[in-house]
Amino acid sequence: MKKRATVIDVAALAGVGASTVSRYLRDVRVKPAAAKRIREAVETLGYELDETARALRIGRTRTIGVILPKISNVFFSQAMQLIEEDARQRGCTVIPLTHQDRMSQQQDNLAKLRRFRADGVIITSAPGTVAAEVQAALPHVPIVAFDSFLASDIDSVLLRNREAARMGTEHLLGHGYKNIACVTGKPEIYSFKERITGYKEAMASRHLTPTIITAQDYDQLRFVLGVALQGKKRPTALLSLSDFATLNVLMTFRELGLKPADRLPIIGFDDFGFAPLVDPPLTVIRQPIDTMVHYALNMLFSRIEGSGSKEPQSISLPGELICRRSCGCS
Amino acid sequence: MKKRATVIDVAALAGVGASTVSRYLRDVRVKPAAAKRIREAVETLGYELDETARALRIGRTRTIGVILPKISNVFFSQAMQLIEEDARQRGCTVIPLTHQDRMSQQQDNLAKLRRFRADGVIITSAPGTVAAEVQAALPHVPIVAFDSFLASDIDSVLLRNREAARMGTEHLLGHGYKNIACVTGKPEIYSFKERITGYKEAMASRHLTPTIITAQDYDQLRFVLGVALQGKKRPTALLSLSDFATLNVLMTFRELGLKPADRLPIIGFDDFGFAPLVDPPLTVIRQPIDTMVHYALNMLFSRIEGSGSKEPQSISLPGELICRRSCGCS
DNA sequence: CTGTTAGCGCGTTCAA
DNA sequence: TTGAACGCGCTAACAG
Numbered sequence: 001m002k003k004r005a006t007v008i009d010v011a012a013l014a015g016v017g018a019s020t021v022s023r024y025l026r027d028v029r030v031k032p033a034a035a036k037r038i039r040e041a042v043e044t045l046g047y048e049l050d051e052t053a054r055a056l057r058i059g060r061t062r063t064i065g066v067i068l069p070k071i072s073n074v075f076f077s078q079a080m081q082l083i084e085e086d087a088r089q090r091g092c093t094v095i096p097l098t099h100q101d102r103m104s105q106q107q108d109n110l111a112k113l114r115r116f117r118a119d120g121v122i123i124t125s126a127p128g129t130v131a132a133e134v135q136a137a138l139p140h141v142p143i144v145a146f147d148s149f150l151a152s153d154i155d156s157v158l159l160r161n162r163e164a165a166r167m168g169t170e171h172l173l174g175h176g177y178k179n180i181a182c183v184t185g186k187p188e189i190y191s192f193k194e195r196i197t198g199y200k201e202a203m204a205s206r207h208l209t210p211t212i213i214t215a216q217d218y219d220q221l222r223f224v225l226g227v228a229l230q231g232k233k234r235p236t237a238l239l240s241l242s243d244f245a246t247l248n249v250l251m252t253f254r255e256l257g258l259k260p261a262d263r264l265p266i267i268g269f270d271d272f273g274f275a276p277l278v279d280p281p282l283t284v285i286r287q288p289i290d291t292m293v294h295y296a297l298n299m300l301f302s303r304i305e306g307s308g309s310k311e312p313q314s315i316s317l318p319g320e321l322i323c324r325r326s327c328g329c330s
Numbered sequence: 331m332k333k334r335a336t337v338i339d340v341a342a343l344a345g346v347g348a349s350t351v352s353r354y355l356r357d358v359r360v361k362p363a364a365a366k367r368i369r370e371a372v373e374t375l376g377y378e379l380d381e382t383a384r385a386l387r388i389g390r391t392r393t394i395g396v397i398l399p400k401i402s403n404v405f406f407s408q409a410m411q412l413i414e415e416d417a418r419q420r421g422c423t424v425i426p427l428t429h430q431d432r433m434s435q436q437q438d439n440l441a442k443l444r445r446f447r448a449d450g451v452i453i454t455s456a457p458g459t460v461a462a463e464v465q466a467a468l469p470h471v472p473i474v475a476f477d478s479f480l481a482s483d484i485d486s487v488l489l490r491n492r493e494a495a496r497m498g499t500e501h502l503l504g505h506g507y508k509n510i511a512c513v514t515g516k517p518e519i520y521s522f523k524e525r526i527t528g529y530k531e532a533m534a535s536r537h538l539t540p541t542i543i544t545a546q547d548y549d550q551l552r553f554v555l556g557v558a559l560q561g562k563k564r565p566t567a568l569l570s571l572s573d574f575a576t577l578n579v580l581m582t583f584r585e586l587g588l589k590p591a592d593r594l595p596i597i598g599f600d601d602f603g604f605a606p607l608v609d610p611p612l613t614v615i616r617q618p619i620d621t622m623v624h625y626a627l628n629m630l631f632s633r634i635e636g637s638g639s640k641e642p643q644s645i646s647l648p649g650e651l652i653c654r655r656s657c658g659c660s
Numbered sequence: 661c662t663g664t665t666a667g668c669g670c671g672t673t674c675a676a
Numbered sequence: 677t678t679g680a681a682c683g684c685g686c687t688a689a690c691a692g
Contacts, residue, residue, distance in 0.1 A: 004469075006668095006669055006670080007669070007670065007671095008669080008670095011679090016678080016679080017678060017679035017680075018669095018670085018671095018679080018680090019670095019671075019672075019673095019678075019679060019680080020677085020678060020679075022670065022671055022672085023671090023677095023678090025670095026671085029677075030677080030678090031677065031678085034677090034678090048441070048444050048445055049445055049669095049670085050386075050445065050447065050668090050669055050670070051445045051446045051447070052382055052385040052386045052391060052446070052447050052668090052669080052670095053386050053668070053669035053670040053671090053684095054669080054670055054671075055382040055670095055684095056380075056382045056383050056386050056668090056669080056670075056684050056685065056686090057669080057670045057671050057672085057683085057684055058670085058671065058672095058684085059684080061382060070411060071401070071407050071410045071411040071414060072404075072407045072408040072410070072411035072412075073407070074402075076407075077401050077402045077403070077406075077407035077410075078402040080401045080402070080407075080410075080426070081400060081401040081402035081428065082402075084401060084426060084427070084428055085428070088427075088438075093425050093427070093442065093446060094425065094426065095423050095424065095425060096410070096414060096424065096426060097414070097418075097423070098411065098414055098415070108418075111378070112423065114378050115378055115379050115380065115381045116381045116382070116423060117380065117381070117382050244603075247603050247604065247607070250604075250607045251606070251607065254606065254607065260609075272604075273574075273577050274577065274580075274602075274604040274607070274608065276581070276584065277577070277580045277581065277584065277604070277608050278604065278607050278608060278609075279590075279608075279609045336684095336685055336686080337685070337686065337687090338685080338686095341663095346662080346663080347662060347663035347664070348663080348664090348685095348686085348687090349662075349663065349664080349665095349686095349687075349688080350661085350662060350663075352686065352687055352688090353661090353662090353687090355686095356687085359661075360661075360662090361661065361662085364661090364662085379685090379686085380684090380685055380686070382684090382685080382686095383668090383684070383685035383686045383687090384685080384686055384687075385668095385686095386668050386669065386670085386684090386685080386686075387667085387668055387685080387686045387687050387688085388668085388686085388687065388688090389668075661692105662691100662692080663690105663691090663692080664689105664690090664691085664692095665688100665689090665690085665691105666687105666688090666689085666690105667686100667687095667688095668685105668686090668687090668688105669684105670683100670684090671682105671683095671684095672681100672682085672683095673680105673681090673682080673683105674679105674680090674681090674682105675678105675679095675680090676677105676678080676679085676680100
């Protein structure tokens with residue numbers, strides 16, 4: 001079991017000093033003859049840079065942390081995929097950490113990133129998060145909030161949640177539905193809160209009373225939905241704030257034995273593979289995930305590289321209404 | 331901008347030696363009085379261990395790499411979620427690296443894990459992978475193959491793919507369908523290859539001719555499917571080897587304007603949220619993802635801790651047929 | 661049980 | 677341009 005080669009071994013074999021090897025590895029000018037010998041030495045020894053040693057020395061780990069509620073979720077798994085690809089192209093690795101909407105777990109995540117000296121972090125914060133605490137937990141580490149907002153002095157990129165929810169609600173109103181209910185899990189989550197506001201705004205503009213159907217967990221949500229859909233003042237259309245909420249609505253339709261024709265018109269958030277395949281095909285509000293990730297990483301890396309120590313900015317992108325038939329359009 | 335505290339700072343403030351602090355941090359016995367002073371010093375200085383320095387010193391990073399085709403995929407995103415949770419409980423962090431079924435990208439991933447000194451790796455290898463190369467790329471690093479097989483001397487955990495595909499096919503045969511076609515993307519992927527074999531075995535046992543409907547990318551698959559479903563000798567039932575393939579089959583049904591009643595009976599792999607909601611509800615073969623992840627991490631960590639330097643083992647778990655209606659069951 | 665000391669592998673002075 | 681020497685923050689060996 002021979003040990004792995006170090007710069008010193010390479011230096012010895014190439015007949016140069018260790019620092020010359022170091023320079024060569026970092027693309028600093030080195031005399032061509034030396035460079036050639038070093039290259040050969042690296043080759044024969046199978047030398048490979050040790051990132052942990054480099055990290056200790058220069059204080060940068062080439063690692064970014066991603067704190068999010070859950071990876072197994074269409075929206076976040078797509079975001080993670082894009083983040084990983086982007087980070088890879090920049091020579092960085094990604095550390096995903098989930099908090100499952102629990103503050104204590106988010107604190108653990110922050111502490112872990114501190115110990116691992118992440119160069120930057122992207123965070124979709126848990127409900128109840130205090131911006132200052134996050135800031136304090138990661139001193140001098142660039143942070144960008146993703147799909148959530150922390151404070152005006154922290155970069156963020158998100159969907160124009162209120163506007164998107166208003167758009168969806170108004171589309172339904174345009175079809176003549178009045179008694180539109182809004183269904184969502186965990187209404188204390190930032191983006192849901194915003195969407196609820198947008199929905200209420202749209203309802204208020206027509207002097208209609210908003211109805212929020214919600215529950216802490218999804219089993220309970222299904223129960224509440226069942227009750228609401230069979231009640232006397234049952235809604236005539238639904239705005240669902242997430243793919244998961246939509247799934248539960250459709251499950252409830254099914255459990256209630258509602259035929260496609262008898263199902264309530266519905267618009268959901270997030271476009272996912274099976275949206276066109278349910279009956280009737282689902283009208284959704286799509287989030288521009290790729291653009292969101294793109295902006296988020298650009299902002300993060302420009303902070304990390306210190307190049308742009310400009311004003312913190314908050315980028316918000318519009319949702320796109322993808323009309324299929326569940327909203328009442330033909 | 332004050333610098334972060336180090337063990338030395340803590341030691342000085344507590345009036346002890348640096349190694350005592352180190353011992354305290356690692357839960358090695360320290361005199362209670364000293365422990366108390368150290369605890370206070372840590373508190374007032376806001377000291378936090380530097381994992382990069384520790385990693386350099388002890389040669390372990392408390393990090394495991396996960397190489398997989400793509401995160402945005404129901405199966406893998408669920409697996410990643412479970413891996414992250416499990417690793418967190420063991421005090422480790424996870425580095426996900428995707429290869430998108432490309433060998434060159436997989437090589438890059440392996441090299442990256444080598445530079446970052448990952449303590450272990452879980453890999454769903456790209457088609458064409460040579461076990462020895464992976465082995466050589468990560469000398470002395472425990473590896474476990476997940477949802478793929480590398481070599482008999484490398485731990486692995488996978489679905490009993492052949493058996494599962496046979497079971498699905500036989501279920502369809504039991505309903506009286508003869509001309510069953512198997513649809514899949516990238517048939518060179520390990521688990522698909524195995525499933526194809528299982529399908530063929532089942533067909534052969536009844537002296538029936540197998541038909542594989544496949545294509546390199548999914549747009550093309552949809553085209554091929556369209557042709558196959560309208561041809562003269564069109565199949566009377568379908569076995570779909572992945573959720574993504576199933577999605578494309580259903581899309582094709584839709585593009586062809588087939589009414590639910592006219593759709594071919596189908597059994598798919600992977601149970602996903604919307605499976606019960608398509609029309610007719612989808613019969614699927616569920617993979618026990620949680621159990622698979624559980625075994626994989628147990629094996630990996632027992633190698634990392636060196637406790638069990640026992641024989642390499644290959645664990646294979648049965649799939650579960652979840653009968654809904656798309657298979658012809660009522 | 662504790663403190664002192666010597667590196668882990670690298671990048672970075674600084675003098676040559 | 678280059679090499680020697682030092683130190684990033686931590687743990688392990690050793691002597692007390």
